[in-house]
Amino acid sequence: VAIAEDVVAEIQSLKKQLGATILAHYYQEGEIQELADITGDSLKLAREATKVESPVIVFCGVHFMAETAKMLNPSKKVLLPDMKAGCSLSDSCPADKLHRYQEMLRENGHKFQTVTYINSSAAVKALSDWVVTSGNAEEIIRRVPSEYEILFVPDRHLGRYLSEVTGRQMILWNGSCMVHEIFSVQDLLKLKKQMPAGKTLAHPECPANILEHADFIGGTEAMIKYVGSFKEPVDFLVATEANMMWQLQSRFAQHRYHPVPGITCACNKCPHMALNTLEKLRDCMLHQSPEIIWQPEFDQARKVLEKSLLNPA
Ligand code: 13P
Structure with missing residues (x-):
């Protein structure tokens, strides 16, 4: 605990020194989400990245998210704690x-x-x-x-x-x-039997055989909105990356959250997201690396992103 506290203090001080804004996806470990200036789903983080005024963005998420932030705010230095944080999709x-x-x-x-x-x-x-x-x-x-x-x-x-x-x-x-593909239908049905009044939340990246048992289908931001509409305590069965439950728990502590198990694991976490740790978050600020460097294809990709994410119909 003492070591973690030291790292957190170092991160806070480096953040001030660099003028950095930390963005974190809801699939990051709770300790990283807690430190972030902004947490969000993919859409919110992409939009928030355009508004960052500080010279450095530290993106706690996976590579395509940091790359998107760079494309939408090219004058900023965008750091990613671990360059190997990829995505099976x-x-x-x-x-x-x-x-x-x-x-x-x-x-x-x-x-x-x-x-x-x-x-x-x-x-x-x-x-x-x-x-x-x-x-x-x-x-x-x-x-x-x-x-x-x-x-x-x-x-x-x-x-x-x-x-x-x-x-x-x-x-x-x-x-x-790879995360949403492996939820176990049998285990979900067992949980639903144990908690008949429970509500099942499923991300639309899940296969149809999971979605057909869901009370609510939506991305992570939409899940927050849905859970927020319940005042009395509810048992939520959560079929998305397990760190999402940290965010739900911290906002709506009156409810109980149960991870829908994966076929090979009790608690389904993204191994790419997990590559970002507090230590790597500190180190990327210390060394100002790894950094997302502008690539030739970013020019065209940026146009598509701006038209799609920043210009509502
Ligand atoms: P959202 O952030 O849109 O809920 O999607 C989750 C995801 O796939 C992150 O990789």
Whole structure:
């Protein structure tokens, strides 16, 4: 505990020294969320990044999130505690493979727009017409003119769900999130039996066999809003990354939160998010590295991001 307190004090002092704003996703460990100036889902953090006035942004999340923050606020130095904090969804869709697939669709006469989940590389965003998060996907999909088919990449579960709620036909890329893919339906059903009055929250990155048992389907920001609408204590069964429960607990302590187990784990955490630790948060400020460096593809990706996330219809 004493060591952690020292590290926290060092982080606070480095933050002042550098003029840094710490942004943290709800999937970061509670101790990191607690230290952050701003916590949020992917959409909120991307929008907040544009408003940061301090010279340095420290992004506690995964690589595509820090990259997005850099693209939306290019004059800032953007640091990521661990450069290896990646994303299975982003990895499932390399830009060259997407480019070849788009060419093949065009050659076969398809007239389509590419709608890309924010969990993707800048090079993939640069090949896209739109970038969406779980928080704005429905709204953006309704903006795609009906004469176009939609190629949705890379999350096939989110794409299937969005296709269902918007009624739009979609060509789906075959990617999935390693965290949301492995929730155990059997364990969820067992928990529901134990707590018949409980409410199940599921992220739309989950497969259909989990979503069909959910009382509420939405991204992390939407979950907060939903849980906040209950005044009396409720048992919530949570089918998303387990650190989300820290944020819910800290806001709405009257409720009880139960992680829906994964097939191979009792408490489902993202190994990429977990690479960011307090020590690495301190060290990245100390060394001003690892830093997100501007890449040629950022110019085009930035345009797609701005049109999609910063310009409501
Ligand atoms: P939201 O932040 O939009 O809820 O999505 C979670 C996620 O996939 C983070 O990688």
